[in-house]
Amino acid sequence: MRHSLDPTGERWIPGLFDPRVEDEHIARYDFACRHAAGLDVLDAACGSGAGTRLLASQGNAKSVLGLDIDEDAVSYASEHYAAPSVTFRTTPLEELALDACVDLVVSFETIEHVHSPEVVLARFHRALRPNGLLILSTPNRLVTSPRADSIADQPENRFHLREYTARELTKLAVDSNFNVLTTAGQRFRLRSSRGSANWLLDRLRGATGRRPDYQSPPEVRVRRWLVPRTIVIVARRVG
Numbered sequence: 001m002r003h004s005l006d007p008t009g010e011r012w013i014p015g016l017f018d019p020r021v022e023d024e025h026i027a028r029y030d031f032a033c034r035h036a037a038g039l040d041v042l043d044a045a046c047g048s049g050a051g052t053r054l055l056a057s058q059g060n061a062k063s064v065l066g067l068d069i070d071e072d073a074v075s076y077a078s079e080h081y082a083a084p085s086v087t088f089r090t091t092p093l094e095e096l097a098l099d100a101c102v103d104l105v106v107s108f109e110t111i112e113h114v115h116s117p118e119v120v121l122a123r124f125h126r127a128l129r130p131n132g133l134l135i136l137s138t139p140n141r142l143v144t145s146p147r148a149d150s151i152a153d154q155p156e157n158r159f160h161l162r163e164y165t166a167r168e169l170t171k172l173a174v175d176s177n178f179n180v181l182t183t184a185g186q187r188f189r190l191r192s193s194r195g196s197a198n199w200l201l202d203r204l205r206g207a208t209g210r211r212p213d214y215q216s217p218p219e220v221r222v223r224r225w226l227v228p229r230t231i232v233i234v235a236r237r238v239g
Helices: 019-033 050-057 071-080 117-127 166-175 196-207
Strands: 040-044 063-068 086-090 102-108 128-139 178-189 227-237
Touching: 019 050, 019 102, 019 128, 019 178, 019 227, 040 050, 040 117, 050 063, 050 086, 050 102, 063 071, 071 086, 102 117, 117 128, 117 166, 128 166, 166 178, 166 227
Parallel strands: 040 063, 040 102, 063 086, 102 128
Antiparallel strands: 128 227, 178 227
């Protein structure tokens, strides 16, 4: 039986995304792959399973468990991205009940969707072995919802419950007993509520022979003076 997923734009399905957005998803998993070799990995909210498979094949993880709340997503992942070292399972992250059995938790573009982020991070903490790593990404409210003044404001994306700044995401991780080692991002921009400053920046980049930001490489990197569209943190379990 063949399974399909509705392309809402919130779940990466290879070949059905805007190539620019697909490149961003691949770049995040490429970044995670650098930390995965020889480890037991949890891919939390794995969606289609394409990234889960990358962690095993490209990242050389010892094992990868892909979890998603959506049964259709898990069925699709099992059909399209199965591998000897990869397992898929349907589980709401708030109900995750794993005890010290993985070395790395990867959770991309997820925390903005959950009702109880503190509960989810506590579940990740419980699932990790001592000194285990968490790699977490989320849209940066300063760029994706620039008219939202606080975390309590409704994001512009109707699928998101809340969006974070880098400082807010760091605080959430620290309050959940993680030590944030790296704060990085993708698609760096100026902060501009109307977008005019970023339009001007792209024009200036083009005039100097450089590509506009929306066409720039999507790799995860650290930039001190610009604001990332997507925040990526690497944090170590404490305790």
